[in-house]
Amino acid sequence: MLNGLAGYVRNRGDAGVEILLEGDDQRIECFMRDLNAEKPPLAQIDQLNSAKLSGKNEYQNFTIYKSSQEAETSGSIIPPDIAICNPCLKELRDPKNPRFEYFFITCTDCGPRFTIIERLPYDRENTTMKEFPLCGFCLKEYNDPANRRFHAQTVACPKCGPQAYLTTNQGEPVQTEDPVRLAGKLLSEGHILAIKGYGGFHIAASTLKEKPLKALRATKHRCEKPFAIMARSLDAAKRFAEVSSKEEELLTSPARPIVLLNKSSSYNLSSIVAPNLHNVGVMLPYTGLHYMLFDQVVDSAFVMTSANPPNQPIVNDNEHALKILGRTVDYFLFHNRKIAQRCDDSVMRVHGNQQVFLRRSRGYAPVPIRLKQKSKRCVVSLGGELNNTSCILLNDQAFISQHIGDVENIETRSFLQDATSHLHRLTNCKPETVACDLHPKFTTTILAREMADANGSQLVQVQHHHAHAAGLMAEHGLDEIVSVVCDGYGYGTDGEAWGGEVIFCERESANLKRLGHLEAQPLLGGDLASRYPIRFSAGMLSKAGVNVEKWLMKNGNHLPNGETEAKFILNQLKNDSSIIKTTSCGRVLDGVAAVLGVSFERTYEGESAMKLESVALGGKDILNLKPLLNGNVIDTTNMISMVYQNIGKISTKDLAYSAHAYLARGLASLAAQKASTQGVKSVGFSGGVACNQILAEIMREIVESTGLRFFVHEAVPAGDGGISFGQAVVAGFSRF
Numbered sequence: 001m002l003n004g005l006a007g008y009v010r011n012r013g014d015a016g017v018e019i020l021l022e023g024d025d026q027r028i029e030c031f032m033r034d035l036n037a038e039k040p041p042l043a044q045i046d047q048l049n050s051a052k053l054s055g056k057n058e059y060q061n062f063t064i065y066k067s068s069q070e071a072e073t074s075g076s077i078i079p080p081d082i083a084i085c086n087p088c089l090k091e092l093r094d095p096k097n098p099r100f101e102y103f104f105i106t107c108t109d110c111g112p113r114f115t116i117i118e119r120l121p122y123d124r125e126n127t128t129m130k131e132f133p134l135c136g137f138c139l140k141e142y143n144d145p146a147n148r149r150f151h152a153q154t155v156a157c158p159k160c161g162p163q164a165y166l167t168t169n170q171g172e173p174v175q176t177e178d179p180v181r182l183a184g185k186l187l188s189e190g191h192i193l194a195i196k197g198y199g200g201f202h203i204a205a206s207t208l209k210e211k212p213l214k215a216l217r218a219t220k221h222r223c224e225k226p227f228a229i230m231a232r233s234l235d236a237a238k239r240f241a242e243v244s245s246k247e248e249e250l251l252t253s254p255a256r257p258i259v260l261l262n263k264s265s266s267y268n269l270s271s272i273v274a275p276n277l278h279n280v281g282v283m284l285p286y287t288g289l290h291y292m293l294f295d296q297v298v299d300s301a302f303v304m305t306s307a308n309p310p311n312q313p314i315v316n317d318n319e320h321a322l323k324i325l326g327r328t329v330d331y332f333l334f335h336n337r338k339i340a341q342r343c344d345d346s347v348m349r350v351h352g353n354q355q356v357f358l359r360r361s362r363g364y365a366p367v368p369i370r371l372k373q374k375s376k377r378c379v380v381s382l383g384g385e386l387n388n389t390s391c392i393l394l395n396d397q398a399f400i401s402q403h404i405g406d407v408e409n410i411e412t413r414s415f416l417q418d419a420t421s422h423l424h425r426l427t428n429c430k431p432e433t434v435a436c437d438l439h440p441k442f443t444t445t446i447l448a449r450e451m452a453d454a455n456g457s458q459l460v461q462v463q464h465h466h467a468h469a470a471g472l473m474a475e476h477g478l479d480e481i482v483s484v485v486c487d488g489y490g491y492g493t494d495g496e497a498w499g500g501e502v503i504f505c506e507r508e509s510a511n512l513k514r515l516g517h518l519e520a521q522p523l524l525g526g527d528l529a530s531r532y533p534i535r536f537s538a539g540m541l542s543k544a545g546v547n548v549e550k551w552l553m554k555n556g557n558h559l560p561n562g563e564t565e566a567k568f569i570l571n572q573l574k575n576d577s578s579i580i581k582t583t584s585c586g587r588v589l590d591g592v593a594a595v596l597g598v599s600f601e602r603t604y605e606g607e608s609a610m611k612l613e614s615v616a617l618g619g620k621d622i623l624n625l626k627p628l629l630n631g632n633v634i635d636t637t638n639m640i641s642m643v644y645q646n647i648g649k650i651s652t653k654d655l656a657y658s659a660h661a662y663l664a665r666g667l668a669s670l671a672a673q674k675a676s677t678q679g680v681k682s683v684g685f686s687g688g689v690a691c692n693q694i695l696a697e698i699m700r701e702i703v704e705s706t707g708l709r710f711f712v713h714e715a716v717p718a719g720d721g722g723i724s725f726g727q728a729v730v731a732g733f734s735r736f
């Protein structure tokens, strides 16, 4: 009996949970009240429908029916991994508790989910916990409805659960009673470790010692790419970073993402952790193991970067880890539970009081994004080429995969295939439509074509920036939007390189309208110009009539082949007609960064633009340039010329800020003006560049001052991690 009531509860999958109660009215009323007030911390009640039934009492007891296969499929919610909860953390520290110091302590409210589920329904035998039969003690708790671990599929204890062990980089066991704490000590002493977590391996190191960090940079081929760090506690994080209340909320949330925090004036970690940036990616421990790493050391944080060789997915298998990471690390901290699904950490930042996803993965994936309308068809979409995710759209739910990475080689390609078919299995969806990018040569386009051919489904190709804008529109339940979409590169409907766009899209149309864009600028050497922004600057400066020869000769040392390359560039510039061009906003920001001497090489995605933002923060719009429009094209040549001419007269900070202000003003005013003339009420900002706080703030001010509503992404990444979602929206809602 439940509060003196009889009946049952059963999971009806997509149709929700059904509870039948028999008993007196007062007790039932009381139950209904408790249902909301005393529900478990992670439970969420979307809607509560109740009806009084006639008939006589039939039940003696209250029964919890086991979930049926049918009930758990067709789009039921697949839980994400959840950080250790407070009651478990307390037990971890309680010498009287049987799970005292057990590194994988979990309960119904916490622990891994997505990364251990092999198939549905979510029962232990369908997870990688099946290899760990419950001991008598755990089984008793598992079967006790009054216990916090009732039907907790991850329940385990030191006797029956996964074990941790330490090895050398050759895989030889290191004898110790306490592998986790010894690992913490080794980190603190300056060793590099690979640490197996829920969804993959982290590479961990001290945040204070230069030697391991330099070694890591050398072997991971990451000259300056910032390392994410794990702070021992919120208080520790507050000692080296500024933490707003919104940031605190995210850091301590059950999803425990990495949050980009502004370095504080007392920042005392090594400058190699996040070089030349104003912020640093910080997360808090999310497993018992993480907490225990800090037990016997005084370090306030460790580097915890996902262990993936360049352009490859995160390492997830013990044998593979030894082979791939053996030369990078000194030791391995393994555990013996298999990883069913890889999953990198999520990365977020906060603009004002708004969360921005840089990567939506652990803790969030694959919880569906709820849409306002039901899709016309079931869609699978494969995203773009960089920072990829895939997505399944089923009715009003969009299941976005975990972060896949850059789909450039066989490993990431097969990770994308695995992750997508896993989503298929979990959602039990048979897609009628396959969506992908418009680029004819993307790996994802080729894969989508193969999938569509194999299943006889329809293939829908969605232009990159259209996908960005459509995703933003659907996330906010809008019917139409005029959106500024800024990023590094997207294949345009005319085959050209786009990236600084003003796009109109509406829910039921498969077509986009390009309302305007940034001026096309020469991309000298194609991909080389993305890697070395100085090439892009040279193109812009030359258009502006600046003596580019003098400038290039002065800065030629920043090109890999120095003066020879500079001369070659000058020759190319004379033959302007053959140079490919781009309207990319990312490239313009890179170009400004090179002109100002802030960054000359882009060794990781967004590097130059991120460093420029760091320099510009707190600056003033001294140049105060009025947007120069040529029809619907926003000039950037005069802007770069003005920036260049004022070097030495105005501070780099103010020039960097002025360039931001110019771009934001140009794009936002054009979008607002177009929206007004077309009678559209909503203006948005999407694309990877929308993670830039300065641009987003200025645009919001301009758009809202015209009485229009301004939208940015909150639930879906603004960058290319959100492309699969936008593609699915276009393919799912359009009338064909």
Ligand SMILES: [Zn+2]
Residues within 6 Å of the ligand: 084, 085, 086, 087, 088, 089, 105, 106, 107, 108, 109, 110, 111
């Ligand atoms: Zn717990």
Ligand SMILES: [Zn+2]
Residues within 6 Å of the ligand: 134, 135, 136, 137, 138, 139, 156, 157, 158, 159, 160, 161
């Ligand atoms: Zn046990």
Ligand SMILES: [Zn+2]
Residues within 6 Å of the ligand: 464, 468, 487, 488, 489, 490, 687, 688, 719, 720
């Ligand atoms: Zn993009």
